[in-house]
Amino acid sequence: MITIKDIAAEAGVSVMTVSNVINHNHARVSPATEQRIRDIMEKYSYVPNMAARSLISKSSRIIAVLLPMWHGSTASMLRDPYAGQLAGYLEELLREREYYVMLCSFENAEQVLQVQRTWQMDGMILILPHEDPVTRELVQKTQKPLVVIDRRYDDLETLSVCLDDRAGGCLATQYLLKKGHRKIAFAAPSIYESSVIRDRFEGYRAALAEYGLTEREDWLFDNVSLQAGGEAVAEAISRMSDRPTAVVATEDLLACGIIKGCQGRGIQVPMDLSVMGFDDSMPARLITPGLTTVAQDIREKADQSVKMLMRAIEDPSFRNDHRVLGVRVKERQSVREL
Amino acid sequence: MITIKDIAAEAGVSVMTVSNVINHNHARVSPATEQRIRDIMEKYSYVPNMAARSLISKSSRIIAVLLPMWHGSTASMLRDPYAGQLAGYLEELLREREYYVMLCSFENAEQVLQVQRTWQMDGMILILPHEDPVTRELVQKTQKPLVVIDRRYDDLETLSVCLDDRAGGCLATQYLLKKGHRKIAFAAPSIYESSVIRDRFEGYRAALAEYGLTEREDWLFDNVSLQAGGEAVAEAISRMSDRPTAVVATEDLLACGIIKGCQGRGIQVPMDLSVMGFDDSMPARLITPGLTTVAQDIREKADQSVKMLMRAIEDPSFRNDHRVLGVRVKERQSVREL
DNA sequence: AAGATTAGGTTGAACGATAAACGTAATTAA
DNA sequence: TTAATTACGTTTATCGTTCAACCTAATCTT
Numbered sequence: 001m002i003t004i005k006d007i008a009a010e011a012g013v014s015v016m017t018v019s020n021v022i023n024h025n026h027a028r029v030s031p032a033t034e035q036r037i038r039d040i041m042e043k044y045s046y047v048p049n050m051a052a053r054s055l056i057s058k059s060s061r062i063i064a065v066l067l068p069m070w071h072g073s074t075a076s077m078l079r080d081p082y083a084g085q086l087a088g089y090l091e092e093l094l095r096e097r098e099y100y101v102m103l104c105s106f107e108n109a110e111q112v113l114q115v116q117r118t119w120q121m122d123g124m125i126l127i128l129p130h131e132d133p134v135t136r137e138l139v140q141k142t143q144k145p146l147v148v149i150d151r152r153y154d155d156l157e158t159l160s161v162c163l164d165d166r167a168g169g170c171l172a173t174q175y176l177l178k179k180g181h182r183k184i185a186f187a188a189p190s191i192y193e194s195s196v197i198r199d200r201f202e203g204y205r206a207a208l209a210e211y212g213l214t215e216r217e218d219w220l221f222d223n224v225s226l227q228a229g230g231e232a233v234a235e236a237i238s239r240m241s242d243r244p245t246a247v248v249a250t251e252d253l254l255a256c257g258i259i260k261g262c263q264g265r266g267i268q269v270p271m272d273l274s275v276m277g278f279d280d281s282m283p284a285r286l287i288t289p290g291l292t293t294v295a296q297d298i299r300e301k302a303d304q305s306v307k308m309l310m311r312a313i314e315d316p317s318f319r320n321d322h323r324v325l326g327v328r329v330k331e332r333q334s335v336r337e338l
Numbered sequence: 339m340i341t342i343k344d345i346a347a348e349a350g351v352s353v354m355t356v357s358n359v360i361n362h363n364h365a366r367v368s369p370a371t372e373q374r375i376r377d378i379m380e381k382y383s384y385v386p387n388m389a390a391r392s393l394i395s396k397s398s399r400i401i402a403v404l405l406p407m408w409h410g411s412t413a414s415m416l417r418d419p420y421a422g423q424l425a426g427y428l429e430e431l432l433r434e435r436e437y438y439v440m441l442c443s444f445e446n447a448e449q450v451l452q453v454q455r456t457w458q459m460d461g462m463i464l465i466l467p468h469e470d471p472v473t474r475e476l477v478q479k480t481q482k483p484l485v486v487i488d489r490r491y492d493d494l495e496t497l498s499v500c501l502d503d504r505a506g507g508c509l510a511t512q513y514l515l516k517k518g519h520r521k522i523a524f525a526a527p528s529i530y531e532s533s534v535i536r537d538r539f540e541g542y543r544a545a546l547a548e549y550g551l552t553e554r555e556d557w558l559f560d561n562v563s564l565q566a567g568g569e570a571v572a573e574a575i576s577r578m579s580d581r582p583t584a585v586v587a588t589e590d591l592l593a594c595g596i597i598k599g600c601q602g603r604g605i606q607v608p609m610d611l612s613v614m615g616f617d618d619s620m621p622a623r624l625i626t627p628g629l630t631t632v633a634q635d636i637r638e639k640a641d642q643s644v645k646m647l648m649r650a651i652e653d654p655s656f657r658n659d660h661r662v663l664g665v666r667v668k669e670r671q672s673v674r675e676l
Numbered sequence: 677a678a679g680a681t682t683a684g685g686t687t688g689a690a691c692g693a694t695a696a697a698c699g700t701a702a703t704t705a706a
Numbered sequence: 707t708t709a710a711t712t713a714c715g716t717t718t719a720t721c722g723t724t725c726a727a728c729c730t731a732a733t734c735t736t
Contacts, residue, residue: 051393052692056721084422101441390722394691
């Protein structure tokens with residue numbers, strides 16, 4: 001393995017001069033010497049050893065992308081295509097800034113903090129956080145900058161990037177109302193119990209209120225599972241005498257499940273039931289009828305998160321900020337004009 | 339920051355004794371001393387500094403998950419849900435073995451080799467490899483163990499884990515043949531030019547041959563894009579006077595695109611056209627009709643890859659091995675009995 | 677009983693880089 | 707002309723571990 005010493009020896013300078021070249025300390029080395037050293041580094045394909053650098057500098061240029069694991073369920077949430085996309089964008093944006101991305105699934109806060117210290121990570125980004133004690137504990141205990149995506153902690157100092165979920169829920173409902181729907185159900189999975197769902201629900205209620213409507217208990221489907229939940233919702237609706245004409249689902253996957261469940265029960269979408277999703281993920285495009293959904297810009301989310309993290313790394317006093325990203329309705333064919 | 343010295347001081351032993359405890363050198367330290375040291379480590383939540391360890395041991399316990407980027411396209415391929423799942427499983431399996439996972443998108447081989455040396459990575463796993471000079475160069479040049487998933491290099495010494503794609507192509511076609519189909523088309527996207535596609539095609543031909551059939555040029559759709567490709571295939575089929583009754587697609591997404599394309603053109607699936615996919619990914623479950631597809635076990639793939647990598651890390655002479663994983667048909671509703 | 681082994685440690689150097697302080701010659705300012 | 711500054715370096719200590727060699731008392735072999 002070729003080290004800074006070898007480069008220094010061949011260039012006839014001290015290792016410190018080579019170090020100054022590596023770290024762009026232009027003031028400390030003449031252009032001629034710099035070029036000579038660069039040529040030699042090139043010649044031997046020299047790359048500095050990060051272990052040595054971070055040992056003394058106390059910074060590893062590693063950012064953790066944290067993936068909480070669902071209790072019991074092995075395999076982190078990268079199986080969720082949304083998480084995968086987000087992680088992909090984060091990696092890309094961090095790489096541009098010469099940071100390295102370590103993937104970290106975890107079950108409790110202590111695990112994360114240990115890994116953080118083990119590697120002297122410079123920062124962390126938490127995606128798909130739960131409403132649970134673990135992620136909350138993590139947010140409280142971390143010493144290093146942590147950006148939380150998709151979750152606000154109103155009572156804690158945090159860095160977070162969220163959608164405007166309230167506006168999203170409102171937008172979805174308003175869209176249906178404008179199409180003439182007045183009997184609008186709401187469906188949310190249990191596994192995503194977080195401020196996100198609450199905000200979307202609040203938006204739903206607010207939109208109804210604008211039209212002088214209130215939600216009906218029996219048209220609220222919460223605590224349903226993502227996989228089988230759509231079936232359950234479709235089944236419940238099919239049994240009703242007074243059926244809703246539309247349903248707002250808090251996630252595309254759930255919306256797709258509902259559509260699929262309806263198809264097996266003689267309920268036509270959108271003729272008998274209009275369905276709105278949330279996220280504009282791949283399934284929304286693939287399903288028939290195409291899912292009308294509240295779209296978000298995942299790349300923008302990643303971008304804002306990285307920018308926030310970078311600022312927090314540079315400025316230790318920057319530890320409390322919340323960015324809210326806009327949403328819009330992406331029209332497809334799952335909603336009918338009444 | 340609390341270091342091994344602090345622990346040693348408090349325990350009244352040398353740092354080396356603490357080091358021996360950390361590294362499970364039971365022979366060198368008495369049970370009583372070990373317990374005392376462990377208690378102190380626990381008390382201070384001490385974790386060893388990986389930079390210092392890997393600086394001297396020349397091993398970082400980092401495994402790179404390599405994600406090639408499509409020329410030009412930013413954002414690595416984690417957007418592919420298959421890649422996300424695979425990465426998730428890999429992380430989980432490596433974590434169990436106390437390895438850390440670094441995500442690395444890359445455009446050329448030199449980048450990867452640099453990062454590998456920078457961190458003294460112990461190994462790498464390449465997912466979604468292309469048939470291009472870059473990945474080939476990487477396979478050739480790497481000094482550290484590299485497991486390639488989904489690609490064979492018959493002319494190079496490599497570690498690889500693949501599906502039995504030939505059997506898969508064969509199985510899919512046989513399935514259709516047994517259902518009475520004799521006019522079977524084949525569709526493959528261009529962006530995945532690799533041994534995988536060739537093998538699947540070969541399996542397709544072999545199955546046809548068993549029934550005394552040969553492929554028809556005009557029923558071969560290759561070089562179609564993943565997104566718009568399905569539409570193009572559906573469009574082409576709709577214009578034909580002598581239409582195929584079934585089509586084998588080499589990827590679920592393409593198959594879904596074909597189904598969607600057919601729906602807009604008055605071709606009923608499966609009544610007018612049967613469609614087979616490949617992968618059994620989420621879209622296969624979501625689309626209507628449910629996609630009959632060749633299923634693979636992604637977790638098994640991850641598991642085999644990690645095992646192969648572990649063996650290669652332990653044994654430097656183990657640099658050429660190929661594992662082929664079985665496939666099976668997952669029946670849904672997109673194929674009709676003729 | 678004498679030498680060999682074992683159990684349970686210790687010591688000092690080394691890993692590859694950076695921080696901080698310290699030259700020294702040439703140039704500039706007063 | 708002399709002091710101050712600048713340009714371009716070097717030197718030494720240090721980061722937190724592990725490696726390799728060494729030590730000592732107690733136990734085992736023959």
